Amino acid sequence: MIVVTGATGTVGSEVVVGLRERGEAVRALVRDGSAGPAAWDGEVERVAADFADPQSLDAALAGADVVYLLVAVHPEMAAHERNVIDAAVRTGRRPQIVLHAAAGVEQRPRGVRFVGAHVDGLDHLRDSGLPWTVLAPNGFYQNFLGMAGSVGSGVLAVPGGAGAVSYVDARDVAAAAVEVLATEGHEGAVYTLTGPAALTHGELAGQLGTVAGREVAYAAVAPEQALAGMLGAGWDPWRAEGMVELYGLYAAGGASAVSPDVEKLTGRPARSFAEFAAEHEAAFRA
Numbered sequence: 001m002i003v004v005t006g007a008t009g010t011v012g013s014e015v016v017v018g019l020r021e022r023g024e025a026v027r028a029l030v031r032d033g034s035a036g037p038a039a040w041d042g043e044v045e046r047v048a049a050d051f052a053d054p055q056s057l058d059a060a061l062a063g064a065d066v067v068y069l070l071v072a073v074h075p076e077m078a079a080h081e082r083n084v085i086d087a088a089v090r091t092g093r094r095p096q097i098v099l100h101a102a103a104g105v106e107q108r109p110r111g112v113r114f115v116g117a118h119v120d121g122l123d124h125l126r127d128s129g130l131p132w133t134v135l136a137p138n139g140f141y142q143n144f145l146g147m148a149g150s151v152g153s154g155v156l157a158v159p160g161g162a163g164a165v166s167y168v169d170a171r172d173v174a175a176a177a178v179e180v181l182a183t184e185g186h187e188g189a190v191y192t193l194t195g196p197a198a199l200t201h202g203e204l205a206g207q208l209g210t211v212a213g214r215e216v217a218y219a220a221v222a223p224e225q226a227l228a229g230m231l232g233a234g235w236d237p238w239r240a241e242g243m244v245e246l247y248g249l250y251a252a253g254g255a256s257a258v259s260p261d262v263e264k265l266t267g268r269p270a271r272s273f274a275e276f277a278a279e280h281e282a283a284f285r286a
């Protein structure tokens with residue numbers, strides 16, 4: 001039995017589908033007890049659980065052989081990872097934990113809370129004595145869909161400086177996760193999941209412009225200006241500050257390494273940003 005947490009989200013929902021396509025027995029955490037995405041078949045066992053509720057996690061993990069541990073970005077995300085790991089220990093079955101972390105988790109960058117939370121989770125996992133594997137994806141191409149409005153009006157405005165980033169398609173992350181969850185031999189491995197190239201935000205804006213059918217200029221906003229913009233738009237301060245920290249890492253070139261691990265795991269090359277952008281032409285033209 002493979003238990004998938006974060007199962008209704010961007011990556012988790014595709015992981016559930018991919019595992020079912022391989023005939024695996026899957027239990028999916030659905031916070032509200034709902035049916036989950038329409039793409040799931042009737043064989044997916046749905047269980048209601050909350051990362052903040054250890055009792056619900058005990059029920060969700062009972063009988064698990066493998067756990068895909070993906071928590072949402074949240075001020076308590078490190079505690080959420082610890083709660084799932086502790087519940088896995090309490091099963092007494094020593095399930096394999098596949099921790100969905102973030103690129104950089106091994107380098108332990110200082111002052112980047114989204115990565116730091118996963119560093120804490122990984123430390124807890126190592127201390128737990130459970131068998132583990134880590135997936136460390138870089139930023140997702142899909143994040144750019146949230147900026148489609150601005151792109152459509154000709155501007156990509158982020159505090160990314162001149163650093164290149166090896167962004168990755170979330171579908172490739174899910175495909176790599178399915179391979180790791182469904183096959184043996186991954187214990188103790190840290191797989192870094194990136195796209196096939198590191199591109200600056202200026203280059204990314206250029207590729208978005210090609211599909212948007214107009215020039216898209218990259219505006220490298222200052223971190224303070226980006227923070228003020230997000231707070232003004234009603235962002236939660238913890239998340240807004242975290243985004244600025246992450247872009248600071250990007251600007252410094254700390255997310256530019258390109259890894260072969262997507263192809264190594266899935267047997268096919270990682271999707272390029274140009275392919276992703278072309279698939280979403282309508283969104284970026286709007």
Ligand SMILES: NC(=O)c1ccc[n+]([C@@H]2O[C@H](COP(=O)([O-])OP(=O)(O)OC[C@H]3O[C@@H](n4cnc5c(N)ncnc54)[C@H](OP(=O)(O)O)[C@@H]3O)[C@@H](O)[C@H]2O)c1
Pocket residue numbers: 005006007008009010011012029030031032049050051052070071072073100101102103114137138139140143
């Ligand atoms: N976005 C990126 O560029 C990027 C890059 C590298 C790594 N990551 C990492 O990827 C993870 C996010 O992945 P994602 O984008 O696929 O997530 P997502 O789309 O935001 O989905 C989050 C999932 O977690 C569930 N969830 C949220 N709070 C919960 C709670 N208290 N109890 C139980 N379930 C809860 C959500 O359920 P509901 O449907 O009920 O809300 C949903 O299934 C984070 O750990 C992040 O650090 C992200």
